[in-house]
Amino acid sequence: xxxxxxxxxxxxxxxxxxxxxxxxxxxxxxxxxxxxxxxxxxxxxxxxxxxxxxxxxxxxxxxxxxxxxxxxxxxxxxxxxxxxxxxxxxxxxxxxxxxxxxxxxxxxxxxxxxxxxxxxxxxxxxxxxxxxxxxxxxxxxxxxxxxxxxxxxxxxxxxxxxxxxxxxxxxxxxxxxxxxxxxxxxxxxxxxxxxxxxxxxxxxxxx
DNA sequence: CATAGGATCGCCT
DNA sequence: GGCGATCCTATGT
Numbered sequence: 387x388x389x390x391x392x393x394x395x396x397x398x399x400x401x402x403x404x405x406x407x408x409x410x411x412x413x414x415x416x417x418x419x420x421x422x423x424x425x426x427x428x429x430x431x432x433x434x435x436x437x438x439x440x441x442x443x444x445x446x447x448x449x450x451x452x453x454x455x456x457x458x459x460x461x462x463x464x465x466x467x468x469x470x471x472x473x474x475x476x477x478x479x480x481x482x483x484x485x486x487x488x489x490x491x492x493x494x495x496x497x498x499x500x501x502x503x504x505x506x507x508x509x510x511x512x513x514x515x516x517x518x519x520x521x522x523x524x525x526x527x528x529x530x531x532x533x534x535x536x537x538x539x540x541x542x543x544x545x546x547x548x549x550x551x552x553x554x555x556x557x558x559x560x561x562x563x564x565x566x567x568x569x570x571x572x573x574x575x576x577x578x579x580x581x582x583x584x585x586x587x588x589x590x591x592x593x
Numbered sequence: 594c595a596t597a598g599g600a601t602c603g604c605c606t
Numbered sequence: 607g608g609c610g611a612t613c614c615t616a617t618g619t
Binding site: 447473474526575 | 598599600601602
Binding site: 454456457458472473474475476477536 | 611612613614615616
């Protein structure tokens with residue numbers, strides 16, 4: 387599809403993909419898709435290999451649990467298809483995709499990518515000499531490699547809000563060949579009680 | 594206004 | 607595997 391490593395086609399997943407009400411299904415569907423960013427004409431992308439679903443007001447692990455609304459989480463109540471980026475531990479930007487219909491604050495946390503496009507830019511951003519597959523595993527590493535920051539919260543992932551999106555996801559024609567999905571409980575949410583056991587984490591593993 | 598703690602990472606032992 | 611970094615957010619007084 388894209389043989390030139392310096393470019394990424396702008397063919398984002400449509401609004402209809404994001405406004406579906408089953409956030410767990412969407413988290414699973416995002417595996418194998420390509421997350422792309424274009425900031426200052428610097429294009430980077432990676433294949434999504436790890437996600438977690440956060441199921442809104444019924445999910446103790448969600449920032450919107452019990453219908454909580456704060457300035458930070460207000461974005462989660464928008465219609466699906468925009469970015470929710472927040473600062474974690476004072477250090478890391480974590481990138482989520484808001485899903486479902488307006489008023490239903492679902493989100494998918496992107497926890498891992500395989501670097502695909504713009505590795506030279508990724509080297510600058512991460513101060514690494516070489517970009518390896520493992521360098522994109524971890525939610526804080528995803529945003530660092532792709533240049534996603536808290537100020538990008540609210541950006542739409544499709545359409546042409548400013549001529550083009552700065553963040554979008556494109557279909558890559560299914561999963562990489564020879565890969566498989568591992569389903570497990572979510573990471574770092576022990577405070578969520580029983581909900582910490584939910585099978586809402588999805589990983590695409592190369593066999 | 595004060596304060597506790599977090600959807601993490603990387604370095605240290 | 608343990609822990610410090612680092613700062614914003616949410617909550618309570």
